[in-house]
Amino acid sequence: MKTYRRIVILTGAGISAESGLGTFRDKDGLWTKYDLRDVATPEGFARDPAFVHEFYNARRRGLLTAQPNAAHHALARLEAEHAGEVLIVTQNVDDLHERAGNRNLIHMHGELARIRCGICETVTEHRADIDLATICATCGRAGAMRPHVVWFGEMPLLMDEIHEALEACDLFVSIGTSGTVYPAAGFVAQVRRGRRALTVELNLDPSDGHSLFAERRYGNASEIVPAFVDEILRGEI
Ligand code: OAD
Numbered sequence: 001m002k003t004y005r006r007i008v009i010l011t012g013a014g015i016s017a018e019s020g021l022g023t024f025r026d027k028d029g030l031w032t033k034y035d036l037r038d039v040a041t042p043e044g045f046a047r048d049p050a051f052v053h054e055f056y057n058a059r060r061r062g063l064l065t066a067q068p069n070a071a072h073h074a075l076a077r078l079e080a081e082h083a084g085e086v087l088i089v090t091q092n093v094d095d096l097h098e099r100a101g102n103r104n105l106i107h108m109h110g111e112l113a114r115i116r117c118g119i120c121e122t123v124t125e126h127r128a129d130i131d132l133a134t135i136c137a138t139c140g141r142a143g144a145m146r147p148h149v150v151w152f153g154e155m156p157l158l159m160d161e162i163h164e165a166l167e168a169c170d171l172f173v174s175i176g177t178s179g180t181v182y183p184a185a186g187f188v189a190q191v192r193r194g195r196r197a198l199t200v201e202l203n204l205d206p207s208d209g210h211s212l213f214a215e216r217r218y219g220n221a222s223e224i225v226p227a228f229v230d231e232i233l234r235g236e237i
Contacts, residue, residue, distance in 0.1 A: 015221045
């Protein structure tokens with residue numbers, strides 16, 4: 001029976017699609033309705049901060065009604081029941097993994113439920129709307145609060161910890177991501193170079209980097225993720 005000692009699971013917008021949160025690049029995805037240069041770059045924020053606040057306020061409000069789906073719950077079960085370590089590295093800014101019960105979790109693109117002061121850099125938990133008048137609870141200044149999300153042109157968070165985990169893992173699973181945004185899109189190649197880990201893609205359709213994965217399963221995350229977790233817990237994969 002196979003037991004993995006260190007599992008790293010990369011997740012993307014596809015795992016939250018069935019919870020009602022839109023993806024970016026699918027038909028009707030966010031980047032078909034908005035120009036990412038307007039709402040997901042420091043330059044866009046500098047040009048029109050009110051518009052960017054409204055975009056993230058709407059997404060933050062969306063979290064209030066979204067619930068974790070069977071795929072999130074299956075990953076929480078894996079972390080709770082698997083004998084080895086399970087680390088989730090998510091590109092998602094929603095909080096559905098933690099609400100399902102995952103604790104060993106890195107939000108490499110930040111979190112919608114946190115805001116950051118551009119003056120004192122303090123990050124605080126915040127679930128209400130923000131605007132140009134929002135005051136930083138730490139330094140008391142207004143006008144510099146921004147969503148604690150990583151924009152294009154900015155460095156994703158905790159990359160040293162992520163690279164270390166990728167080097168050490170013996171199973172790497174990519175779930176619900178199109179494999180188009182780096183550095184996350186390059187994780188599978190990094191793991192393959194180490195020749196130590198099985199690589200698995202679980203997605204609705206083949207991602208851009210699908211051929212780099214040793215195993216691939218396609219379908220809705222709410223169906224294929226629980227089935228895959230059962231296989232790991234039974235030592236069948
Ligand atoms: P994308 O929108 O690029 O890709 C979503 C993937 O999920 C696609 O490959 C879909 O086929 C798949 N998918 C859709 N519904 C699914 C379902 N029910 N079950 C399983 N898979 C499904 O989203 P990401 O790859 O997460 O970054 O995007 C990566 C980054 O690009 C995001 O973190 C964000 C975005 O711009 C920043 O904003 C910095």
